[in-house]
Amino acid sequence: MADYLRDHHDKIVGRWSELVLAQVRGRTSLDEVRRELADLYSLIVRVLSDADDHAAGELRAALDELSRSRARDGYTPRETAIGMLALKEAVYEFVADTAELVPEFLVLSRMIDDLGLRTFEAYSAAREQIISDQSTSMLELSTPVVRLWEGIIAVPLVGTLDSARAQLVMEKLLDELVATSADHAVIDITGVPTVDTEVAQHLLKTAAAVRLLGAECTISGIRPQVAQTIVSLGIEFGDIATKANLADALALALRQAGMKVVPVA
Amino acid sequence: MNAVPIRSGDDVVRVRQLVRTAAAENGLSLVDQTKLVTAASELARNTLVHGGGGTATVEVVKSPIGRPGVKLSFNDEGPGIADIDLALTDGWTSGSGLGLGLSGARRLVDEFELNSKPGAGTSVVVVKWSR
Amino acid sequence: MERVPILKIGRTLFVSIQIELQDDTVVRLQEDLADELSATGARGVVIDITAVEIVDSFIGRMLSMIGSISRLFDAETVIVGMRPAVAITLTELGLSLNGVRTALNAEKGLELLNGKA
Structure with missing residues (x-):
């Protein structure tokens, strides 16, 4: 054959x-x-x-x-x-x-x-x-770390925050902090539909890791429903600063960096 | 796979290096490598301090769906642990530490198995899978 | 056993850990720092851990203790250069470094001690 x-x-x-x-x-x-x-x-x-x-x-x-x-x-x-x-x-x-x-x-x-x-x-x-x-x-695309100001970086989260994504967010944010020597990181959760105990745990761990590196961490974009869930679940954010929106978080970070935004003229 | 003796602080460092190499070679991310090496450090110290010395084994394994992983076994013939649940509680300590060794190591790995009887030594087996 | 050298720069003690940390080495470092603080009257300690690949619960506890000891000499301790992977592992381990402050790098650590930050 x-x-x-x-x-x-x-x-x-x-x-x-x-x-x-x-x-x-x-x-x-x-x-x-x-x-x-x-x-x-x-x-x-x-x-x-x-x-x-x-x-x-x-x-x-x-x-x-x-x-x-x-x-x-x-x-x-x-x-x-x-x-x-x-x-x-x-x-x-x-x-x-x-x-x-x-x-x-x-x-x-x-x-x-x-x-x-x-x-x-x-x-x-x-x-x-x-x-x-x-x-x-797709996971990486959906988690950009952006620079808001000299020394202030932010990660706007959109969508569900499961363990794999939370891990990735944490790693990217920390790497970026070290790479840019930024003093302040803002995690914006406006686009996160629900915050349950697991998501809150991830956010708290990320904030704790940011602090261990020697930077400050603010969580912004807490919507009214999310605030209610957080309180009814008994989740404590402790001394981690939380703000209603990204603008307030930026203002806080600027103030901590010793800067002030004033009107021209 | 060969058992490495744990009889001194130098041995603990050597175990850490072996684990680091195995984890890096099998595709664990830098963070996962660090978690596994830290867990190995905790467990090797337990073997040395509480078990009076023993052995560590580093193995490469495959999960049912074909992901590679690193499996570590720590064995000693020390006094053993009477209350395993208690020993795995955060903050509980038999000595002067923070009591985060065993419970912390468990959080750093994907699989954790502890076998011990008073007077019959202790064995801890952990696995971390690559993602 | 290897020893970690301690440098005195002005009123600050500077320690850069460049070796694989063994339990005995950290205990020795703690003792050496206590001696130096008492002898020199330094007001701050900067410990650079850029090269440190892992911090487990023992090493973490020793770092906290160094912080508490320095405070008894009215000095502040800053840990600088922690790797992201180490920070993530520490949070998972459930360890917070009480008694010490942290900064991203040695320069920021010194600023922190000098009250500029």
């Missing part, structure tokens, strides 16, 4: 490429598909002819890489698996008339099924990686 496949390389790869292209029309060219499949094909032939020990590993690696790039390019799992499974059809068209090759074709067919399943695994692993990367970058 290995010899047969090697001898009919161009014809089978050509047919295989056509079959695959028919499924994913328009997203790639025949030449492109042909190039990708020819690599896989040579590796399959090497595995079948038992010529060397590395072929199986290389084939798996090449298939995984192809499946990953399919996942990144937005192909469906079906389109990705077809890319492998169509080889069966292509080979069958050539060997159907040659009775002595049929038993060997079964072996090849089983191997292709395995490889087809492997594309699924590699594809879904790649998708999960993409999703996890995206959620991390």
Whole structure:
């Protein structure tokens, strides 16, 4: 079988490429598909002819890489698996008339099924990686640390504050404090819909860490409903300054820095 | 994975360095590395001071969903702990410390298991997963 | 055992910790500082922990004690240069450094002692 496949390389790869292209029309060219499949094909032939020990590993690696790039390019799992499974059809068209090759074709067919399943695994692993990367970058996008004034930085929080995000906010804020030697950090929670005990704990820890570094921390943007919840939950902010809005927090920070805002003229 | 003896202050420092290396090599963030090393420092000191010396083991493990983690085991054959719940309470101390060693270490890691019987030594196993 | 050197600059004692801290080393530092404070009449202590990778409950307690001891000599202690990861870990540990003040860096620490900040 290995010899047969090697001898009919161009014809089978050509047919295989056509079959695959028919499924994913328009997203790639025949030449492109042909190039990708020819690599896989040579590796399959090497595995079948038992010529060397590395072929199986290389084939798996090449298939995984192809499946990953399919996942990144937005192909469906079906389109990705077809890319492998169509080889069966292509080979069958050539060997159907040659009775002595049929038993060997079964072996090849089983191997292709395995490889087809492997594309699924590699594809879904790649998708999960993409999703996890995206959620991390969204998390980072949603937590900018901004400079309000020389020595005063702020982080405006919008959305729910879960543990992962609270951790990220804390790290970014502290890194920024050290990087800019700012003396004052403001955490604005205007955009945080609810403050429960867990969120309050996160805020308190962040404020405590800011103080440990030697800077001041103010929490601003406490809306009336949030104030009511905080009090009814019995949460104590202790001696951490809280302000109704960001403007008041900035005024406090400026005052502590020994500055005053006065009208011109 | 090999057990490191904890018999002196130098050994505690060595355990910290081993843990730092393992945590960094397995993708723990800087903050998580620091938390794990701090927990290791607390537990190694407990082994030395309360357990009269013992061993520490650093292992690399994988979670069911394939995330790498670092697992630490501390074992001693000291007097053991009679009331484990009490020992894990913030502020409770058998000596002159702040009583934050065990309870604090527990807060710094993802998994924490303490086994001890009076007269039969103490074993603490903790794991921190990479995120 | 290694010792942490103490520098006297004007009326301030300056300590920069550049080694991996062992329990004995911190206890020794506390004793040395008490001796220096009594001998020199310094009014402030600046402890730079920029290079310190972890502060656990023992080291934290020793730093607090250094603060309390200096106060008995009418001196103030400022811990400077704490790493963010160390601060996060300390809050998780539930440790607040009572008895000492903190500043982002040595310069701000000195300003704090001189009453400029």
